[in-house]
Amino acid sequence: MKSPDNQGGRVARICEDRVVIVTGAGRGIGREHALEFARQGAKVVVNDLGTGRDGGGRSGAPALDVVEEIRESGGQAVANCDDVADWDGAARLVKMAVSAYGRLDVLVSNAGFLRDRMLVSMTEHEWDEVIRVHLKGHFLPLRHAAAHWRERAKAGERVEGRVVNTSSGAGLLGSVGQGNYAAAKGGIATLTQVAAAELGRYGVTVNAIAPAARTRMTEEVFAATMTRPEAGFDPMDPANVAPLVTWLGSVGSGHVTGRVFEVEGGRIGLATGWRHGPAVDGGRRWDPAEVGEAVTALLERAPEPEPVYGS
Structure with missing residues (x-):
């Protein structure tokens, strides 16, 4: 990757x-986002409740630590410990x-935790809490940020x-033992498409x-992943995710919207979701006895779906 151009001695x-x-x-991928945005000249509001991996407990220390690190490097940042x-x-966060x-220019929603369980063992509380922090925790900051941007746009501001x-x-393909998390993350992908269409x-x-x-939520999965000497970096380092996110937050990304990107190590991929596939039109109401043959023919024409993680 090329370094930024040097303009008059200033990068x-x-x-x-x-x-x-x-x-x-305060930690993991979100921490790396905040640090990279600061390195790229942004003023950062560092939001984190400071909860445990399962959402329990609260502490302002993680957010404050990141703010201190940014300030010590010459950047600008403030801490926020509101529940998104x-x-x-969420309204206080935007305010x-x-x-x-x-003003606000960029919203990066990253907060979340896990309460993994097979569906036959999952409790209502475990379902509700994960859906709340991930899906609702994306919607609410987006809702208040959108109102801010709409107000500015209606006032004639660019x-x-x-x-x-x-x-x-997990949200794109599903993940065994993570029905609540996968459902929330799938909802976030669809919310992204809707918001792109509405807010453009x-x-x-x-x-x-x-x-x-590798984060607190995935450390058990990726614990055995080692740095590849030939690559010169750790492919599971959460810092690898930040460059794409920082670019997506820049003015230069204005031509890209409604997309989902997969990112791992040095690899950036564009995920393509549900699309209209093969179809058959009988021109009339189907007889139930005819449907099986029609569906079998459609399956033969369609590509095999990607396997669910863990299946």
């Missing part, structure tokens, strides 16, 4: 003076960005808003990533 930074919110930014899955908390830095959501391979009129793009990296 060009792709998010200079952009105002960015990163949720779940709470209407008022903090506007109050601290005058808006270069960016939203980067966090889906998952205000100068806002909306994209999503499906990252693979």
Whole structure:
């Protein structure tokens, strides 16, 4: 990857003076997003509740630690510990960005936790909590950020808003033992498409990533993954995800919206979701006895679906 151009002795930074919110930014992938945005010149609101891997407990320390690291490197950042899955908390988060830095340019939604369980053993609480933090926790900050951008656009201001959501391979393909998480992440991918279609009129793009990296939520899965000497880097380092997200938050990404990107190590891929496949039209109401033969013919013409993770 080429280094940014040097202009008059100063390295060009792709998010200079952009105002960015990163949720779940106290650890893992979110932390790396916040640090990279700061390196690229952005002013960052570091949001994190400081909960455990399963969503229990709260602490402001993770967000404050990231803010301190950014400030020590000469960047600008403030900490926020609001709950992004709470209407008022999400509103305060957006208001903090506007109050601290005058506006909001980029929303990166990353907050989440796991409560894995096979479907036959999953409780209602385990379902509700994971859907809440992931899916509702994406919708609410987006809802308040969208209102901010709409207001600016209606006032005649040129808006270069960016939203980067966090889906998952589990959301795109499914994952055994993670029905709640997979459903939430699939919902986030679809929400991304809807938001891209609705918010484009205000100068806002909306994209999503499906990252693979070693974090608290995946450390057991990727614990055995070692650095490849020939690659010169750790392919499971969460810092590998941040460059794509930072670029998607830049003004230069304005032509890209409604897309889901898979990112792992040095690989960036474009995920293609549900599309209209083969069809048959009988020209009349089907007799139930005829449907089986028609469906069999359709399956023969269609590609095999990707396997569910863990199946």
